[in-house]
Amino acid sequence: MNRSPVVITGQGAVCALGLGLDAIWAELAAGRDGMKPIERFSTATFTTHLGGMVPVPGTLEVDDAKGTRETCIRYSVLAAKEAVARAKVTFANPRRVALVLGTSMGSHLGGLHEGSAEVAAALGIEGPVVTVSTACSSSTNALGIGRDLLDDGLADVVLAGGADVLCPEIFAGFHALGLLSPKKCSPFSEGIGTTLGEGAGFLVLEREADALARGAPFVACFSGYALSGDGYHATSPEPSGAGVARALRATLDDAGLRAEDIDYVNAHGTGTAANDPAEWLAISSVLGSRAEQVPVSSTKSYLAHAQGAAGVLELVCSLLALEHGQVLPTLHFTKPRRRGPSDPVAQTTPRAAKVEHLLSNNSAFGGANAVVAVSKRVTPRRAPVQRPVYVSGFGALLPEAGSKRLGPFKLEALVPTADTRGMDPSARALTGAVALALGDAKLTLSGAARERTGLFVGTTNASPVSWEEFRSTIRERGLVKVSAPAFTRLVLNSATGTAARLLGLRGPTTTLTTGVGSGLVAAALAATYLSSRTDADRLVVGAVDEVDLERDTGRSDAAAALVLTSLPTEGSVRLAGWALAGPRALEEAIASACGAASVTPAREHLDALASGSLASCGAAFQSLRLGAGRTLLVDVSIAASCAVVLERSDA
C-alpha cells in the first residue's frame, strides 16, 4: 500500500456565487451571498421562495427528468474541466485517471452511475468511475474514496467531488419536512431553517511524488478523512452529536493530527434546529478546550445548501480563503442560538487568520457523516496500518426460481426489535440480508462494538415503490403537499440508513453505485477502508436491487450481505486481493487484485471464476468454508471493472 501524502493540485466549481473560482472568490471576499428568489420554477404556493441557484440564465430546463440529469452533468463537466485546467494535468494514460462523483438526487432518474459515466467521457477519463450517494455528505465522502483509490495504487490522478441540481421536487420535499427558512439561512444564529442550493465542485488529487515530478501546482494537502454512521434517524442527526464526533476523531487519527493542531472548522451548519446544536456538541467534544478558540463557520450562509455538492463546494471556498490567509464568516448572523460555536465568525466579510490545518464536516439523511482534514503544507502520513481482511458471514434474500420479485418474508422474525413502519421493499430486503449475514457470522453487537461496525452498500436505485408513492402524492395533492416520509426514502442511501439504524451499526458507512456489480465494488472499497485504518473492526457490505419491472425486465430483485472483519475467526476466508479499474480494463483489475493476493491470474492458480454479484461472492465464501481454494470474482459495468480474490489456505 502506497502511503505518499496526497495533495490537491487543482480545483473547480460552479455554485450560487458564480462559475469558476475567480467569480466565486470575488463574491466571498465581498461578503455577498448567492441566495435569491427562485426564478427557474414557481415557488408561489410555498412558504419560502429563496434558493442558491447557479446563475446560468435561460439555458436550464430542470422540471423534467432528463433536464435535471443533463444539468447535473453540465455543472459537473464545467467544474471538473476547471479543476483539470488549474491542475495543468494532461491525462497521458487516461486509464489511470479515476472519477469519484458524489451526488444526492440531482441526477437521479436514469441511474446515477450513467450520469457519472457521461461526465467521465466528457473529460476523457477511462479509469474507474464511482458514484457516491450519501445524500448531503456525498461529495465529502467522494473525496475520501478518491484518496483511497490513490493509496491503493488504482489510479494516478483522481477527480473527486460532486454535483446536484435544485429541482421543484427536491424543494418541495424539504419544504414538506419543514426544514426551509423563510429568510436567507444563517446557521447557528436565530432564524431557524436552511436554504437549498445547487452546484458542482471537483478537486484533482494526486500522490505528492507524482505531483512534484510533473511540477504540478500545489493547492493544499489532503491530510485525512473518515466516515461514520449515526444509526439514529432518517433525517435528524443523533442529538448528542456522537456520530459526527466519531468521524471527527477518526479524521484526526487518519491525518495524524491532534485537536490543538486544528485552526478552523468548516461546519455542515445547515441552519436547522436538529443539525446545528448536535454538530457543535460534536465539535466541542472532540476539540475540547481548543473548540473555544477555533473559528467555526458555515459557508451555507453564502451558497445555501448545495445538497450532495455541499461538502466539496464548502471545501473549495475554505481553500480559497486559506490561499488568501483568511477564514470565511457565517453571514446574516443576528443573535446566537443556544449550543452554538464560541466563535461562529459572525461578520460580513472574511477574517484574516493563520490556518495550518482545517476540518470540514458534512452530515446527511440516513445518518451518514463524512469529515476531511486539509493542510496548508504537506504533512507526513501517520505510520501505515495494514490489516488483513476476512469474510466471516454471508446472508442473502433472493427470489424463488422463476420469479423476479422477492417473495414476502417476515423481517420481524429476523429483527424482533424492528419497527418496520414505512419501510420500502429495498430497506426491508437489505436489512434482512444484513441481519442474516450478522447471524451467520455469529455476531451479537452491543456497546462499543456497534460503533466499530459499519455498513458499505452498493445499489443502483432507490426503491421504485417509494418513488411511485412520492409521485402519486404530487399527482393527487400537488407539489406543496408532497409526502415528506416518501421523500426521505428517495436518497440512494435510505435503505442503508434504515438497515444501520435497525441493526445498530454505527461505524463508517457509505452507499455507492457503479451500476451492475455495485455490491462487489462496495466490498472492494470496504476492504480498503478496513485494511488501512483503525476506526472500524468490521464492515458489513450490502447490496440490494429492487427492480422497476415495468422499465427493466432483464433483472430481478435481490439482496445480499457479507461481513468483512479484520479479526480472524476460526475457518475464516480471506479477502486476499481486490481492485477497481476502468470499464474497459477488466484485465487490469484482475491483474491488480491477483497481484495484491500474490497469485498469478492463470487458471491453474484459481479454483473458480465467478461473476461478481455479492450473492455469488457469498456463494464462493460458503464453498471455501468447506475446503481450501481460491476464487476470483469479477464484474464490469459502464462505470468500472472490479475483481476480488477470496482465499482459504489453512483447510
Add this chain to the structure above:
Amino acid sequence: MTPVLMAWLEHRAQQLARVRRVLIEDLKVQREPDEIDPDAPLFGTGLGLDSVDAVELVVSLETEFGFRLDDDALARPSMRTVNSLVDLVMRKTGGSHVAP
C-alpha cells in the same frame, strides 16, 4: 341512553375508525385497527410517529376529511393522542366534539 347520544357515539366511532385507517394506510403504523389504543400518544413512544410524519399527518387528515387545518395545527394539543385527533375531526367536521 338517548337516541341523540347513541347517534353521537356511533358517529364518533366511525370517525375513530377513519382516523385509525389514516394512521395505518398513510402513516404506515404497523398495527391492526383495534390494536391502536385511542389514548396512545401519536408521537414518540406511543405510535412512534416523528417530525418527518407530522406534516404528512396533517395532509392526510385534510385529504380524508376535506377540511383545512391551520399552519400551526401541529403545535396544538389536539395532535397529542388518537382520541384528541378524533375530537379535532369532530370539531372541524361540524359536529360537537363534546358528547351531548
